[in-house]
Amino acid sequence: MCEAVQLCAKLTSKTQKLLETSDQVSKSDDSPVTVADYAAQAVVSYVLEQKYPDVALLAEEDAKALRGGSKEAEGLLEKITEITNDCVFGDDVSEYLSREEVARLIDRGNHEGGSESTFFVLDPIDGTKGFINQRQYAIALGLCEKGKVVGGVLGCPNMPMTKIPEDVDALETEKPGVIFAAYENFGCKYAAMDAKEPLGKDSFIATSDQFVKFGKDGARYMESWGDSIVADHAFTNALSEKVGITRKALRIDSQAKYGSLSRGDAHIYLRFPPKTYREKVWDHAAGAIIVSESGGVISDAAGVPLEFGKGRFLDINGGIVASSTPELHEQLLKAIADLR
Numbered sequence: 473m474c475e476a477v478q479l480c481a482k483l484t485s486k487t488q489k490l491l492e493t494s495d496q497v498s499k500s501d502d503s504p505v506t507v508a509d510y511a512a513q514a515v516v517s518y519v520l521e522q523k524y525p526d527v528a529l530l531a532e533e534d535a536k537a538l539r540g541g542s543k544e545a546e547g548l549l550e551k552i553t554e555i556t557n558d559c560v561f562g563d564d565v566s567e568y569l570s571r572e573e574v575a576r577l578i579d580r581g582n583h584e585g586g587s588e589s590t591f592f593v594l595d596p597i598d599g600t601k602g603f604i605n606q607r608q609y610a611i612a613l614g615l616c617e618k619g620k621v622v623g624g625v626l627g628c629p630n631m632p633m634t635k636i637p638e639d640v641d642a643l644e645t646e647k648p649g650v651i652f653a654a655y656e657n658f659g660c661k662y663a664a665m666d667a668k669e670p671l672g673k674d675s676f677i678a679t680s681d682q683f684v685k686f687g688k689d690g691a692r693y694m695e696s697w698g699d700s701i702v703a704d705h706a707f708t709n710a711l712s713e714k715v716g717i718t719r720k721a722l723r724i725d726s727q728a729k730y731g732s733l734s735r736g737d738a739h740i741y742l743r744f745p746p747k748t749y750r751e752k753v754w755d756h757a758a759g760a761i762i763v764s765e766s767g768g769v770i771s772d773a774a775g776v777p778l779e780f781g782k783g784r785f786l787d788i789n790g791g792i793v794a795s796s797t798p799e800l801h802e803q804l805l806k807a808i809a810d811l812r
Contacts (some may be wrong), residue, residue, distance in 0.1 A: 531581025599726025619781015
């Protein structure tokens with residue numbers, strides 16, 4: 473899993489600054505899908521199929537729009553194929569994926585999930601607005617067994633390796649980025665994105681801050697960037713005032729927030745989308761186990777653990793709350809209930 477994410481990070485880092493408006497189409501939730509999004513899914517799908525051919529893949533994208541028959545669709549698929557081959561094979565011209573093969577690799581992500589099978593769950597570029605605007609984004613790859621997330625790798629190609637400074641309200645971009653990896657009952661580690669042994673001697677143990685409390689200079693919360701439809705800044709401001717948070721909110725795109733929480737950069741992640749918004753499993757699977765295996769807690773706003781075995785969507789009540797300690801989590805859930 474780490475190998476797939478690291479290879480994908482090379483692709484996304486290389487193409488991030490080359491994105492053009494013509495390479496984007498619009499989705500119903502108004503977040504852009506880029507050439508890099510499709511190519512990233514194809515690359516991860518290829519690596520996983522080579523190593524784990526019997527394990528299905530549930531992923532965000534499908535190739536339906538690329539098979540439309542128009543010149544625009546054909547040109548888009550050709551560009552995706554070129555980037556995918558360059559990433560996977562480099563200068564080796566003895567192997568080459570055709571456009572049809574790349575489309576098939578993307579469509580491997582059409583698995584419907586559920587509670588009876590084992591499957592990977594992938595968001596090839598989580599936080600595409602951050603990706604386009606040179607902010608934070610994540611390559612999020614989880615492993616589910618019978619509806620439970622048992623493993624996760626989170627690649628954050630723009631995240632600094634050093635702790636977030638106290639006086640900033642947004643995370644700066646710094647290469648080569650950070651990779652987080654967790655497995656059930658084995659904890660969580662992190663390393664530089666280009667580490668040769670991301671789970672070995674090149675890694676650090678990720679441990680959420682277990683000593684922080686509410687109050688002056690205490691707990692700090694994270695939420696999605698200001699232009700995100702899942703960020704209810706008015707409610708999070710009211711909540712922070714109620715529990716006594718005095719520090720400025722840290723705004724970070726994508727599941728990079730889960731990585732920051734896991735190593736103690738911040739202590740709370742708050743996500744309150746509108747009632748009409750349906751959460752997807754790929755937006756939280758990898759991040760959820762990164763948090764829990766670092767000592768943190770994640771649930772919906774009613775305190776119910778996230779359930780990843782009901783298909784491609786999550787059924788949640790009121791939002792998602794992740795905290796560095798059970799104590800913080802309990803206090804936040806009570807405050808949320810009181811405010812509502």
